[in-house]
Amino acid sequence: MISLGFTPGDVVIITGAGSGIGRATARNAAAIGLSVAAWDMNADGVAQTVHDIKEAGGLAVAVTADVTSDAQVATALDASGTARYLVNNAGPASGGAPLEFDEAVTIGLGSVRRVTTAWLDRGAQEGAALVNVASVAGNVVGTSPDWYPATKAGIAGYTRHLATYRSDVVRANAVAPGMVDTPRLAGFAASDLGQKILSRVPVHRLGTPDEIAWAILFLLSPLASYINGVLLVADGGWTITQ
Numbered sequence: 662m663i664s665l666g667f668t669p670g671d672v673v674i675i676t677g678a679g680s681g682i683g684r685a686t687a688r689n690a691a692a693i694g695l696s697v698a699a700w701d702m703n704a705d706g707v708a709q710t711v712h713d714i715k716e717a718g719g720l721a722v723a724v725t726a727d728v729t730s731d732a733q734v735a736t737a738l739d740a741s742g743t744a745r746y747l748v749n750n751a752g753p754a755s756g757g758a759p760l761e762f763d764e765a766v767t768i769g770l771g772s773v774r775r776v777t778t779a780w781l782d783r784g785a786q787e788g789a790a791l792v793n794v795a796s797v798a799g800n801v802v803g804t805s806p807d808w809y810p811a812t813k814a815g816i817a818g819y820t821r822h823l824a825t826y827r828s829d830v831v832r833a834n835a836v837a838p839g840m841v842d843t844p845r846l847a848g849f850a851a852s853d854l855g856q857k858i859l860s861r862v863p864v865h866r867l868g869t870p871d872e873i874a875w876a877i878l879f880l881l882s883p884l885a886s887y888i889n890g891v892l893l894v895a896d897g898g899w900t901i902t903q
Contacts, residue, residue: 663693664693664694665693665878665879665882665883665884666882666883666884667693667694667695667882667883668694669694669695670694670695670696670720671695671696671745671746672695672696672697672698672741672742672743672744672745672746673690673695673696673697673698673744673745673746673747673748673881674698674700674738674741674744674746674747674748674776674780675687675690675697675698675699675700675748675750676700676701676726676728676748676749676750676751676772676776677700677701677750677751677752677794678697678699678700678701678707678710678750679699679701679702679703679705679706679707679709679710680701680703680706680710680843680844681841681843681844681845681870682750682794682838682841682843682870682873682874682877683699683701683710683748683750683751684706684709684710684713684870685869685870685871685873685874686748686750686870686873686874686877686878687699687710687711687714687721688710688713688714688717688719688874689871689874689875689878690874690878691714691717691719691720691721692717692719693878695720695746696720696721696722696742697711697714697719697720697721697722698721698722698724698737698740698741698742698744699711699714699721699722699723699724700724700725700726700728700737700741700751701724701725701726701751702725702726702727702728702751703725704723704725707723707724707725708723710723711723722740722741722742724737724740724741728751728772728775728776729767729768729771729772729775731775731779734775734776734779735779738779738780738783743783743786744780744786745785745786745788745789745790746789746790746791746881747776747777747780747789747790747791747792748791748792748793748794748877748881749772749773749776749777749791749792749793749794749816750794751772751776752768752769752772752773752794752812753765753768753769754845759806760806760808762807762808762811765806765808765809765812766808766811766812766815769808769809769812769813769815769816770812770815770816770819773793773816773819774819777791777823781827781830781831785830785831788883788886789830789831789832790831790832790833790834790880790881790882790885791823791831791832791833791834791881792833792834792835792836792877792880792881793816793817793819793820793833793834793835793836794816794835794836794838794873794877795813795814795816795817795820795835795836795837795892796809796810796813796837796838797837797838797839797894797896797899797900798810798813799812799813799814799815799816799817799837800813800814800817800837800892800894800900801900801903802839802899802900802903813837816835817835817837817892820833820834820835820890820892821890823890824889824890825890828889832885832886832888832889833889833890834880834881834885834888834889834890834891834892834893835891835892835893836873836876836877836880836892836893836895837892837893837894837895837896838868838873838895838896839862839868839894839895839896839897839899839900840858840859840862840867840868840896840897840899841867841868841869841870841872841873842867842868842869842870843870858899861899861902861903862896862897862898862899862902863897863898863899863901863902864897864898866897868895868896868897872895873895876893876895880893
């Protein structure tokens with residue numbers, strides 16, 4: 662079994678684990694022996710993620726939590742056990758309900774800081790590591806709505822801050838996915854715009870949630886112990902063609 666150097670049974674918290682990249686990361690983390698604390702606002706979605714993990718013989722607990730709430734984050738940490746690892750994946754979908762700029766940045770970026778700070782304040786274990794999920798929209802590609810690239814750029818910047826000033830307690834990296842086949846992009850590849858954009862992606866397809874999950878898990882893992890503060894682009898080569 663692939664382990665990536667993880668100690669079996671170590672706990673990883675994965676926010677936004679009810680679908681898409683978060684669900685794929687949770688499933689694969691459990692498959693390599695980690696105990697998963699799967700967080701999401703969507704109780705049904707995160708319950709399905711945990712059901713899938715347990716059906717495959719893995720260890721997981723479903724935690725329904727809104728990461729914009731200090732109280733709910735504290736309760737979720739209580740329910741998760743002592744976690745050596747954290748994946749900050751939760752955030753508002755760019756194609757979801759309209760949000761005001763300040764509100765959206767507070768949700769998408771503020772929640773990453775909120776969860777990270779609360780987790781670290783409880784005392785990081787030796788070898789603690791985290792991965793934040795950013796986007797190519799935060800470093801290269803301009804997108805709409807305006808808050809989405811701003812939030813993702815902020816997540817990348819916050820990751821660099823952690824890597825520089827909190828490296829005594831945690832190793833911090835980020836992943837910047839390109840276009841990934843998640844519910845948010847349902848039907849996109851078949852659209853005229855999707856076909857036009859995908860024609861410029863060297864691999865000529867969307868990424869899969871599993872492909873992003875493995876990038877996340879590598880950066881999180883002890884095999885990446887000397888990697889700190891990077892933003893790993895996982896986009897099939899899309900941004901090098903822009």
